[in-house]
Amino acid sequence: MTTGARSPAEPRRIRRPTRTFVSLTGPAGNIGDALIRRGGLEWAIGTSDELVAYTGAGPDVWLRQLGVPTGTRVLRSKRSVARWLWLLATSPGRPVLVFEAGEVPLDRGNVLRETVFLAETIIVRLKRGVVVRPPRGIRAPTNLALWLHARAARLSQFALWRESGSAALAGGERVVPDIGFGAGLRPGLPDGERDELVVSLRGTRPLPGATWVAAVRDTAASAGLRIRTVVQVREDEQRARELADALGGVFDPWGDTDPIVQEQTLRDRYDRARLVISDRMHVLVLAALSGAVPVELVPHPTGKITAAFASIGLHDLSRDYATTDAPAMQRFLKAQIERSEEVRLRVSDAAAQLAYIESEVRETIRAARA
Known part of the structure; x- marks a missing residue:
């Protein structure tokens, strides 16, 4: 028998497919929003066998702006939130969840939303997956919404803040450049x-x-x-x-x-x-x-x-x-x-820092699935 060969009685290990979820909502009429959503998408692409994107009310042109790959399972409108949660809850082990970069409103009207986001985070961590919160800033914080957001951030492997004030509010530590600085350096004219x-x-x-x-x-x-x-x-x-x-x-x-x-x-x-x-x-x-x-x-x-x-x-x-x-x-x-x-x-x-963080995210995902 060849050394290292599998015994006939040894069960074959079947690799289960992997799944990455990425949130990509935003108005097609705001190029800045497209810029930072694209940045989060780029961190997510290639991390799993299947990519699931929630785009809210985004029109077809929004998908083209972001460069959403062919074959992505795209969920649209608030009516698909239940489908998103079901796919997350029933996903194979070690899923990846990438939240949106940018400004996070935490006023009283966002308590329910932050409760859902905390639940999503807990689901992924229970499945031994990876949660990524790209660089974000907090706007209009209220006590309960902020408390929920901070709990979810602390449960995430990556909770990144684009300025120190927001990091302090959420009890975070890692302040990094806004993800927009990773959109590509251009030489321009002298x-x-x-x-x-x-x-x-x-x-x-x-x-x-x-x-x-x-x-x-x-x-x-x-x-x-x-x-x-x-x-x-x-x-x-x-x-x-x-x-x-x-x-x-x-x-x-x-x-x-x-x-x-x-x-x-x-x-x-x-x-x-x-x-x-x-x-x-x-x-x-x-x-x-x-x-x-x-x-x-x-x-x-x-x-x-x-x-x-x-x-x-x-x-x-x-x-x-x-x-x-x-x-x-x-x-x-x-x-x-x-x-x-x-x-x-x-x-x-700043661009170099963001490139390093992306490589760190990808290595963390590989290690979680090893």
């Missing part, structure tokens, strides 16, 4: 060839006043930059049009453009920008990945952007213009333009 100052602001906030407009226009003129306004979230389109009129800039509409094409167009714009001004975090993340300097210049900033960029070592990118006059705003903006090398270095480090 600094000397970058000729644009790009602006993209939320449509739900008041239109900036004359002092802000003067500061941005004068900064662009002194640096020899053309002003362009862009749309990364559909609901901001009218605001971008208004800003272009006020600033004497070029307006790039979204209109009927396919979201995938729109994302590529935006990244091309950021490739040639020296400075990008926005109060949308993932506008600034994509801008920084292209080598543009990201700046938040709005009245009463929330602190979310400041905290997320501080996590990768970039500070003093935000300024409250409600308490700043035009000359001070100009000095602030001109100083930011000179920070391109620092931005590239910090963003490169």
Whole structure:
């Protein structure tokens, strides 16, 4: 008998199929949301024989934006939540559950949702599987929802936070870059060839006043930059049009453009920008990945952007213009333009950290199934 051969009486070990669950909800009209959901999906792809994705009300174009692989079992609408839970509960041993990256609302209306998420986490851990919570931030915490969320996070092998404040609220320890920084570094144009100052602001906030407009226009003129306004979230389109009129800039509409094409167009714009001004975090993340300097210049900033960029070592990118006059705003903006090398270095480090975390996640899953 050959050494190491299996005895005829020895039962054949049958390998059971494995299953990964990933949550991918979000509006197709928000490229920042697509960016971070895609990041979570990339961590999930290839970790199991079967991929199950819950996309909520996401339309077909949302699946294309994220790059959901052919063969994925896609569950849509709230009516499929029961099916999702059944598949999770009846899945073979050692399943993988990947939650969504991004901002987590924990107001009173989310207690039931957090209860379900805690139950999902417990199911996976009882099956000796792996739970991954990609980089997240907490918004509007209330006691019970926060307590449930913190319990679930502590039961997860990976509970990652994109800023220290959220980590402290949940009793977490691991603060890492926002997953959007893993969306791919781009060389863009050399600094000397970058000729644009790009602006993209939320449509739900008041239109900036004359002092802000003067500061941005004068900064662009002194640096020899053309002003362009862009749309990364559909609901901001009218605001971008208004800003272009006020600033004497070029307006790039979204209109009927396919979201995938729109994302590529935006990244091309950021490739040639020296400075990008926005109060949308993932506008600034994509801008920084292209080598543009990201700046938040709005009245009463929330602190979310400041905290997320501080996590990768970039500070003093935000300024409250409600308490700043035009000359001070100009000095602030001109100083930011000179920070391109620092931005590239910090963003490169962030991308490397996220690549390492993804490899760590995959190794943890392999070890759980060994």
